[in-house]
Amino acid sequence: MDARAPDVVIIGAGAAGLMCALTAAKRGRQVLLLEHANKAGKKILMSGGGRCNFTNMYTEPENFSSQNPHFCKSALARYTPWDFIAMVSEHGIAYHEKKLGQLFCDEKSKAIRDMLLAECERAGVELHLSTAVQQIDRTEAGYLLSTDIGPVASPSVVIATGGLSIPTLGATGFGYEIARQFGHTVLPTRAGLVPFIITDQLKDLCTELSGTSADAVASCNGESFRENILFTHRGLSGPAILQISSFWQLGDAVTINLLPDHDALEWLQAQQAARPNSELKTVLAEVFTKKMAGLLADRWFVSKPMKRYTAAELRDIADTLGAWQVVPAGTEGYRTAEVTLGGVDTRDVSSKTMESLKSPGLYFIGEVLDVTGHLGGFNFQWAWASGHAAAQYV
Numbered sequence: 001m002d003a004r005a006p007d008v009v010i011i012g013a014g015a016a017g018l019m020c021a022l023t024a025a026k027r028g029r030q031v032l033l034l035e036h037a038n039k040a041g042k043k044i045l046m047s048g049g050g051r052c053n054f055t056n057m058y059t060e061p062e063n064f065s066s067q068n069p070h071f072c073k074s075a076l077a078r079y080t081p082w083d084f085i086a087m088v089s090e091h092g093i094a095y096h097e098k099k100l101g102q103l104f105c106d107e108k109s110k111a112i113r114d115m116l117l118a119e120c121e122r123a124g125v126e127l128h129l130s131t132a133v134q135q136i137d138r139t140e141a142g143y144l145l146s147t148d149i150g151p152v153a154s155p156s157v158v159i160a161t162g163g164l165s166i167p168t169l170g171a172t173g174f175g176y177e178i179a180r181q182f183g184h185t186v187l188p189t190r191a192g193l194v195p196f197i198i199t200d201q202l203k204d205l206c207t208e209l210s211g212t213s214a215d216a217v218a219s220c221n222g223e224s225f226r227e228n229i230l231f232t233h234r235g236l237s238g239p240a241i242l243q244i245s246s247f248w249q250l251g252d253a254v255t256i257n258l259l260p261d262h263d264a265l266e267w268l269q270a271q272q273a274a275r276p277n278s279e280l281k282t283v284l285a286e287v288f289t290k291k292m293a294g295l296l297a298d299r300w301f302v303s304k305p306m307k308r309y310t311a312a313e314l315r316d317i318a319d320t321l322g323a324w325q326v327v328p329a330g331t332e333g334y335r336t337a338e339v340t341l342g343g344v345d346t347r348d349v350s351s352k353t354m355e356s357l358k359s360p361g362l363y364f365i366g367e368v369l370d371v372t373g374h375l376g377g378f379n380f381q382w383a384w385a386s387g388h389a390a391a392q393y394v
């Protein structure tokens with residue numbers, strides 16, 4: 001059978017692969033896009049609670065973790081949130097800023113996925129769903145792929161297979177295998193932006209407060225995030241927890257400041273002076289839900305009128321509320337993680353072109369690389385920017 005011979009073959013029709021395909025095709029390249037799942041962009045459909053947090057207006061290189069922190073700068077500077085917003089606006093997709101620069105669709109995430117598919121179609125991308133790639137070999141002219149649609153020969157192969165999170169949405173380790181095959185280092189991977197599991201004596205509290213959230217600052221290993229934490233049946237979640245999970249390693253304690261607007265001790269002393277006859281649980285209900293205030297006051301301390309606390313007792317309460325120490329037993333893992341930390345070492349990839357420095361004509365884009373964004377639209381912005389960068393050179 002004669003091999004198909006497109007200018008470029010892209011493996012993975014997720015966020016990065018779709019962006020790379022439509023951009024390369026607009027440049028006049030003949031693009032073959034292969035996706036092993038039965039739908040393109042499944043994570044886009046699931047994202048942002050169904051409304052796709054498609055970018056963040058305040059994207060900066062500091063919003064990304066990598067062993068090579070400078071790597072993301074060039075691509076991010078050449079394709080900004082405003083470039084993506086322009087495409088979204090052109091397609092008449094309504095959106096809003098939820099908070100902190102996070103842009104969400106007013107309606108469903110599907111609008112973003114369909115926009116990318118429409119752009120691919122208009123530019124002439126040949127997309128094949130339910131198509132697996134079995135093998136990739138180097139040839140004199142480039143690469144020869146064995147696929148479900150037969151052999152494919154191309155001078156440019158783009159690996160856009162994403163990370164390991166949520167296997168039910170099509171995630172595989174294929175990109176890492178190909179990277180290793182062509183001499184790349186794959187840095188250890190682990191689940192990021194993921195809820196914590198608590199199994200120690202705090203488990204009961206988490207279960208009882210399941211569904212309750214509180215404004216807090218979560219800190220670990222020199223990083224801090226202020227957002228909500230959410231108690232769950234299994235432990236802790238919510239944006240502040242998801243953010244800090246990317247910096248947490250097994251055995252680490254996470255410090256949670258439950259009174260982020262106050263110096264805990266000064267606030268308690270002021271409450272003691274102002275309302276000496278009020279019980280601690282009543283005072284705590286000023287800042288937490290009534291249920292949470294009651295449970296904390298009864299479980300962690302003995303709730304009594306404020307005037308009956310000694311200075312030392314008040315200091316203990318302040319220490320606990322201002323710097324609650326939680327040692328998670330683990331995370332919920334790839335089953336629910338939004339991203340995969342680690343991946344293809346970017347030190348062997350060109351930050352300008354996303355091309356392998358080990359094997360010319362091979363490109364890596366999106367989450368398969370060791371570039372992981374914070375929560376809030378940064379991971380999609382990386383997918384768009386890296387896909388766009390590679391598309392200029394394939």
Ligand code: FDA
Binds near residue numbers: 162
């Ligand atoms: P992505 O995972 O999108 O695509 C990879 C594609 O490759 C998939 O279609 C997969 O099926 C395919 N593939 C894998 N192996 C293959 C193989 N062997 N052959 C062929 N195809 C293969 N980010 C954000 O910025 N805002 C948000 O709101 C959210 N929300 C969110 C919710 C949930 C539930 C998850 C799991 C993740 C998010 N994210 C997010 C993260 C974001 O979805 C993610 O970072 C990007 O989709 C990464 O884009 P990629 O194209 O690199 O991988």
